[in-house]
Structures are given as C-alpha cells and as structure tokens.
Amino acid sequence: MLLPVRWLVLVVFISAAVQSQSTPLDLRSVLVAAEADNLELRAARQQRAMALAGLQTARQFLNPSISFGAARDTPHESVLWDQIFELGGKRGKRIALAREEQAATELDISVLSRQIRQRTRQAFYTVIASREQTAQAKAALDLATRIRDIVQQRFDAGDVAQIEVIQADVELARTTTDYETAAQTEKIADAQLAALLNLPVTEAANVQGRLSDLPKVESLQVANDAAMRSNTDLQRATEEVQLEQRRLELAKAQRVPNLDIQAGADLNSPHEFSVGPRGQIAVSVPLFYHGQGEVAQSTTRLEFLRLSLQALRTNAAADVAAAYFDYLAKAHQAEQYEQKIVPQSVKLQEMAEDSYRSGKSNLLTLIDAQRKLNETRKTYLDSLLAVQSSFATLEEVVGAPLD
Secondary structure (H helix, E strand, C coil), X not given: CCCCHHHHHHHHHHHHHHHHHHCCECHHHHHHHHHHHCHHHHHHHCHHHHHHHHHHHXXXXXXXXXXXXXXXXXXXXXXXXXXEECCCCHHHHHHHHHHHHHHHHHHHHXXXXXXXXXXXXXXHHHHHHHHHHHHHHHHHHHHHHHHHHHXXXXXXXXXXXXXXXXXXXXXXXXXXXXXXXXXXXXXXXXXXXXXXXXXXXCCCCCECCCCCCCCCCCCHHHHHHHHHHHCHHHHHHHHHHHHHHHHHHHHHHHCCCCEEEEEEEEEEECCCEEEEEEEEEEECCCCCCCCHHHHHHHHHHHHHHHHHHHHHHHHHHHHHHHHHHHHHHHHHHHHHHHHHHHHHHHHHHHHHHHXXXXXXXXXXXXXXXXXXHHHHHHHHHHHHHHHHHHHHHHHHHHCCCCC
C-alpha cells in the first residue's frame, strides 16, 4: 500500500531531523549555528528595519500647506499655497546623518555577533571540559573501586585490619559522589550551549572536539594590528566621531534660512475683480539667533570624541598585550601539566599501589597518592579550559577571529 504524499514528506522531515541531531558538531559548525540561530542576534538584526525607516524619513520633502479663507469684507474668499524650500543642503545632510546612524546600527550588530562568538566558543569548550571531567571522575571511581577490592582481598587474607576496609569504602563513596556531581555539571554546560544555539535546553548537543587542541596566536604584533582595525571600543569611538561630524555639518546647514514661497488668489471682490492672483516670498532673518549654540556644542563634542579615540587606541593596545600574555601564561601552565606534572603523578600513584600490594606502605599513603592524582588531572583539565577561555577573551579584545 502506497503512503500518501504528506506522510512521505513527514517521514523525510523526521529522518533529516534525526540525522542532523546525530551529526557531530565541531567548533566551526557550532559557531556557524550560533551566528544563524542565536535569538539575541536575530532580535538585534531587526534594528536594521528601524534604521532604514530613519533613512526613509530623512529623505522626505517638507509638505506644503493649503489654506482657504472667507470673510465679509472684500475679497470675500482667498486660497493660498504655502511651500517651504530648504536651502543649504539640509536634506542631503539629514540623509548623510541617517546613513551614518544606519552604519552605527550595523556596527552594533557586528559587535553583538562577536560577543556571541566568544560566549559560544567558551560554552563549546565548557561542554567538552565537562565531559572530560566526567570521564576523569569515572576513571577515579574505577581506581577507587580497584583499591577497595585490593584492600578487601588483603583483609580476607588477614594481612590488614578492618579499619582499612572502612577507609577504602569511605574513599569509594566520596569518589562516587564526585562522579555523580560531574555528570550533573555536564548537563548544566549542555543547557548553556543549547540556549546559545536556540535549541531545547534539555537537549544535549552532539559536539566533538578535544580540550587539548589549543589554538595558536602568531605574535603580539599580529594581534595588536588586528585590534587597531577591529577592536569593538575603537570601532564604536570611530563611528561616534563620524556621527558627530555629520551632526556638525547638519547644524551648520541649519543656519542657512529657508525660503518660504506663497502663491494663491483672492476671490469674489465685487466691482473690482473675480480672481486676483497673489504671492509672497519670506526668509527668516538671523538677527538674534543663527544656530551658533548647536554648532559650538557639536564642535566641542567632536574634539572630545577625537581625543577619546586617541586614548582608546592606547588602552586597546594595553588590553591586547594583557590578554596575549595571559594566554601565553595559561598555555605554558597547561603544557607543564601535560608533559611533567600529570605523568609524574600517575607514576607516584602506581608506585604507591605496588608498595601497598607488597605490604611496604599503609593504605593512607595509597589514598593520598590517589587523591593527588585526581586533583592533578582535574587541575590539568581546568588549565586547558582556562587556555580556551583566555583565547576567546583575546579574540573579543582584538575584535576579530584569530584562528
């Protein structure tokens, strides 16, 4: 029996949805998904319509006014058309200002996009770290279980007292609690990443990646040059300077008087005329006020913004240097844990276990070696996550991707 077309479409849709959920997402895929689906970004992009509406408003011409009058005196009726013509390029200056405001809106969207990128990158590696922490907690649980079994075997053989069995059971219970806590922490990380990707918070994203895949930064000079082009604060300050420049140009144009032209006719004046044309031209005379306040205010603010921009360049260079050296320090720490501290801690734990098996040391020495190994592995994973977070911070300070 053939299925109806709508059922076939539904089956295909479900199959595609299942396949999309089963496809592992790497860092690049997650960043692309956040750029497309993040609700904060989608809401911010709606501001473009507001900016376009402002540009459309700036392009409008002034409407004319039409008046009709009636009186007992002659002429009994009159019709008048009044049209104001803007001089000095006011309309063009308003359009230029509206376009600059539209560019500022695009900049705000771009800034939010970079912030979402940073948060998504951190959330992605937090998920990876939480899963590796859970795996580490499971390894610690397996180790505690093996030690408890060794203690039980020695107790059954009459080599140790029952107190050591109790100590091993307590250590096993503590390790079990750590594993259960790590598993719950993993769910928290999954929910935070899902929120950034506009996915159900109860749905764990199928991500793939390794916390130890550390990004590389070419040099401080490369990062600093990129920051001078893309730093968020610098871009905003530059845009504010350009906006104020447009406002100053408009303020200067507003000092030019508008031309007010009126044309009409007087009607129904008995014994004189039936229709009598009339017209007049009016121009405001700037005797007392000619916009000097607005021009002075805008000029002062423009100079202030230019000085602020120079200061921000210095601060941006300092922030980039601080973030860069922080990244190097954390990367060096992670490297030391990977190459020296973790291998030596594993070796010490193995030696303590062999020593306990042969009866050369007590259980407390073995438990202490086990705890130190677990703490060292946790610290190593924390250091790797710190490197990834530091790199994300460096990217945010620079204002552009570095990998």
